[in-house]
């Protein structure tokens with residue numbers, strides 16, 4: 001498995017919610033049979049959640065600022 005998956009760029013767009021409904025469905029179907037994309041989604045989703053958590057906590061920490 002050395003071939004590059006043509007969907008690698010799509011993974012990022014999918015996780016960030018940048019795909020339209022039809023593209024998202026098409027990509028999900030692909031990810032079911034593509035371990036590389038499946039893993040990419042899992043890793044990126046985790047990264048995005050961590051970032052959101054961090055931003056929320058930072059925001060809360062700055063809550064006393066005027």
Ligand SMILES: [Zn+2]
Nearest residue numbers: 005007034037
């Ligand atoms: Zn793929």
